[in-house]
Structure formats: C-alpha cells, structure tokens
Amino acid sequence: MSIKRIGILGAGRAGTALARAAASARIDVRIAGSRPPRMMKYHLAQYASHATAVLAEDIAEDADLVVLMVPQEELDDIDVPSLAGILLVDATNRWEDEPLPDWLETSLDAGLSSSEGIATHFKSSRVVKALNHISHWDMDADRATKQSAQRALGVASDNKQDAQTVSELTVALGFSPVLLPNLAAGRGLEPGGAIFNEVLDAATLSARLGPSAQ
Ligand SMILES: NC(=O)c1ccc[n+]([C@@H]2O[C@H](COP(=O)([O-])OP(=O)(O)OC[C@H]3O[C@@H](n4cnc5c(N)ncnc54)[C@H](OP(=O)(O)O)[C@@H]3O)[C@@H](O)[C@H]2O)c1
Numbered sequence: 495m496s497i498k499r500i501g502i503l504g505a506g507r508a509g510t511a512l513a514r515a516a517a518s519a520r521i522d523v524r525i526a527g528s529r530p531p532r533m534m535k536y537h538l539a540q541y542a543s544h545a546t547a548v549l550a551e552d553i554a555e556d557a558d559l560v561v562l563m564v565p566q567e568e569l570d571d572i573d574v575p576s577l578a579g580i581l582l583v584d585a586t587n588r589w590e591d592e593p594l595p596d597w598l599e600t601s602l603d604a605g606l607s608s609s610e611g612i613a614t615h616f617k618s619s620r621v622v623k624a625l626n627h628i629s630h631w632d633m634d635a636d637r638a639t640k641q642s643a644q645r646a647l648g649v650a651s652d653n654k655q656d657a658q659t660v661s662e663l664t665v666a667l668g669f670s671p672v673l674l675p676n677l678a679a680g681r682g683l684e685p686g687g688a689i690f691n692e693v694l695d696a697a698t699l700s701a702r703l704g705p706s707a708q
Contacts, residue, residue: 497521497663501553501580502545503572504563505534508585510541511630512561512667517544519666524557526550528564528571551576559659561585561625562612569615570595578618581656583663584609585625587685607681609650622660623650623680627690633667646670646696648689648703650680670696674703 500516502509505527513523523545527534531547538547551573554560559581564572566586588594588608601611613621625633628647647669651657661671674680682688688702 497558497659497666499524499557500663501525501548501555501557501560502563503550503553503560504565505537505542505545505547506563507630508633509561509563510538510545511634512563512585512625513542513545514634515667516663517542519668521663521666522546524548524553524555526553528568553577554580559583559663563625565589565592566598566608567593567595569598569612572616574616574618577616580619581659582612582616582619582621583625583660584612584621584623584680586612587626589685607678608684609677609680613677620653620656621651621677622653622656623674623677623683624648624660624664627683627687627692628669629691632693635668644670644695645693646672646699648672648674648680648683648699650674650677650683652677672696672699672703679703 499522502525505525513525516523525545526548534547554577561583563585566588597615598611609623647664649657649660649671657673664671682703689699
C-alpha cells in the first residue's frame with residue numbers, strides 16, 4: 495500500500511476512531527485538535543494512544559493525505575494555506591441546524607454539494623469526499639466484524655488518482671470502496687441521503703446511489 499502516514503484534523507469522536515482504525519492497519523497517524531499538542535496528552539492516551547499530536551497548521555507535513563474531521567461550523571478556523579497541495583478527505587457533515595461559515599452557506603445555496611463548497615474554500619487542496627457516512631462506532635469495529643459485514647464506503651472525487659489513493663485507505667481500514675464519478679456525486683453520501691449511516695455491501699450501496707455509482 496502506498497499510504498504510510500495520514501494526518502487527521504479533529505481529535506473528537508470521529509478523528510480518534512479513525513486514528514485507532516488506521517493504527518490497526520499499521521498506518522502512521524498525526525492528529526490535531528484546536529488545542530495545542532501538550533494539552534491533548536491525556537485525551538490521546540485514552541482515545542488514540544498510537545497517534546502523534548501536532549499543531550493543526552503542521553498536519554499536512556510528510557502526510558500522504560489529510561482527513562478533515564472537524565465540525566463544519568469550525569471550518570473558518572482551519573488554516574487554508576497549510577493544506578495547499580494536499581489530498582484533503584472531507585469527512586464532515588452538517589449536523590441538524592449547525593451554523594455554517596458564510597462561504598459554505600453560499601455554496602449550498604448555489605446548489606453545490608457540501609464537498610464542492612469545501613473544495614471552493616480549500617481551493618489549493620485536492621478534495622475527495624469519503625469516510626463521512628459511517629459512525630465512529632462502526633469505524634472502530636474490529637476487523638473481523640467489518641469483513642463479515644463487507645461494508646462499503648463511497649469515495650467521490652474529480653481526480654482518478656486521488657480516488658484510487660482514498661480507496662486504498664478504505665481497504666486498509668477494512669471496508670470495500672465504491673467509487674463515484676466526481677465530487678458532485680458525493681451529495682449521495684450526505685446526511686439524509688439513501689445510504690447515510692447504513693451498513694451496506696458494495697452492490698447494495700451502488701444500487702442505492704443509482705447511476706452516479708460505478
Ligand atoms: N461522530 C461521528 O460518528 C462522525 C462520523 C463521520 C463524520 N463525522 C463528522 O466529523 C466532524 C467531527 O465530528 P465529531 O463527532 O468527531 O466531533 P467532536 O467529537 O465534537 O470533535 C470535534 C473535534 O474537532 C476539533 N476542532 C475544532 N476546531 C478545530 C480547529 N480549528 N482545528 C483543529 N481541530 C479542531 C476539536 O478539537 P478540540 O477538542 O481541541 O477543540 C475536536 O477534537 C463532523 O463534521 C461530523 O459530522 C462524525
């Protein structure tokens with residue numbers, strides 16, 4: 495596998511579950527919250543003991559990709575230039591009536607998917623939508639459970655190579671990737687859609703997403 499190290503922005507329920515799953519797959523993990531690394535010592539000892547805490551603005555250093563797992567209402571606090579050039583996996587969702595940054599509201603009002611809106615803001619990054627429609631409980635399930643369920647996860651990207659890289663990560667984490675043809679198709683992975691938080695195999699997930707799934 496080509497993925498050796500990932501960065502995770504957000505060290506809450508989702509970020510630490512991904513960190514544990516990635517560590518089980520022997521992937522090196524760097525993780526950042528809004529707090530400085532020295533203030534995350536006990537939190538990480540409990541929830542993601544194999545991950546290394548770094549400053550948020552250093553998360554992309556030497557990483558093969560960065561996964562965005564902070565609440566959407568906090569996105570204005572993320573340093574955009576520090577993510578320039580990186581493959582940025584948008585795993586965020588809007589939660590109920592969570593307030594959004596103005597630029598994201600504007601994008602949604604214009605009919606874009608949430609990841610297209612995020613790609614508009616993080617314009618110097620290569621945004622892929624993935625890892626958002628699975629709960630932290632299921633992300634952290636043991637490998638045998640995942641394999642017996644053959645759970646599928648969608649990957650939406652405008653770039654085939656980036657989609658392939660995120661698919662590799664998905665497999666390493668114990669899931670079956672289903673590639674979607676473009677970032678716009680990531681709308682099907684959002685809350686309220688046909689597959690959100692559902693445990694589905696690849697054929698069923700593809701069928702539910704319809705023609706946008708390959
Ligand atoms: N929970 C799930 O099952 C799940 C699954 C898939 C996707 N998601 C999505 O992932 C996102 C996070 O959800 P969550 O449930 O993990 O939330 P959470 O438990 O509230 O954790 C949020 C994390 O974001 C960090 N954060 C906030 N502002 C930040 C900033 N400017 N820079 C770096 N880190 C920052 C917080 O750090 P501090 O604590 O240091 O402030 C905290 O570690 C949401 O968009 C959610 O929809 C969640």
